[in-house]
Amino acid sequence: MHHDGLSYEEILRYDRHLKLPEFGLQSQTKLKNSAVLVVGAGGLGIPVLQYLTAAGIGKLGLVEHDTVALSNLQRQVLYNTEEIGLRKATLAHQKLSILNPHVTWQLYPCWLDPQNAYDIITPYDIIIDCSDNFATRYLINDVCVALDKTFVFGAIYKFEGQVAVFNGIDATTGDRTATYRCLFPEPPLPSEVPNCAEAGVLGVLPALIGSMQAAEAIKILTGIGKPLYNQLWHIDLLTMQTYTLRIKRQVAQPKHHKPDMSSPNTHHHYAKPVPVLSPQALAEKLAGNDQLITLIDVREPFEYEICHLPNSLLIPLHSLPNQVDTISTQGEVVVYCHHGIRSMYAIQLLQQANPNIIYYNLEGGIDAWAATVDPQMTRY
Known part of the structure; x- marks a missing residue:
């Protein structure tokens, strides 16, 4: 070992950091002694993970349940075409461990939900939200407030x-x-949330935003510079215009407390895809023909044309509130989308309308079905 717990190899590896007068050996040692949790290894999470790994964070935790899909590769540049269908968490760990073997990893190949959030978040100094969905974002916020944790937020849209x-x-x-x-006291209704298929995103955008999230984390952990506290930074890549919105903490805000997991409104604020049905389990149910199963596809019509499950009913998420009454209340209902996110929101709406019906979210969506059950199905 060498100075302050850094080996000679680490001194060479982080040479450009150490030459910065504002950074130096002390800041590098702080990074080595830090633990950061990254939620999501998609467009935002990849640059965060890459640069924090390269920077020498001591421990990285990664929450990521998803697998690689072809449509990810336009912006999720850590993965490649040959890795479609493989777990993102495993791939990120394997590749980035080669980039910097001094970083230790803890993988959580699951959803972050109200039942596991406290246990997962507690050991870490900073949480970085790369989930880019409202349900997870509000959950991270409330758990971080309850545990006195700082979290770095990033979001992208078109x-x-x-x-x-x-x-x-x-x-x-x-x-x-x-x-x-x-900034946003309550989450929007599921029907108001734009999805990736409807909105789209420029491929380079998450690289920029994710890199800024990584920079903010480094600033906080080392104590250099001024983090984006009490402000929201915004950029429009089409015009390169930026602005900063000032935010004031609402100390008396009722949501600044530990979430009540027994509350009937819990799932409205922290959507969790339960009960979940794996593609294999659904295939067995459909093959059994011993019970009535209604399949609901909440994607967009153009996605339905690419591929869909036989006998499924197409009801895009944005039109679901007006069509709840058309869905059968007999037997079980399985809801699916591309990867399981939109269907998660759809089930929230359906449960509110018909709480006595059993609704299942197809785990991983139709993409997981194609990867594990029907390899002949077209993927996108």
């Missing part, structure tokens, strides 16, 4: 991106800074 740091510690006052709920 050509626009946002970055902020929530629930940090003000260096001047020592008080906690604004949270995500100070």
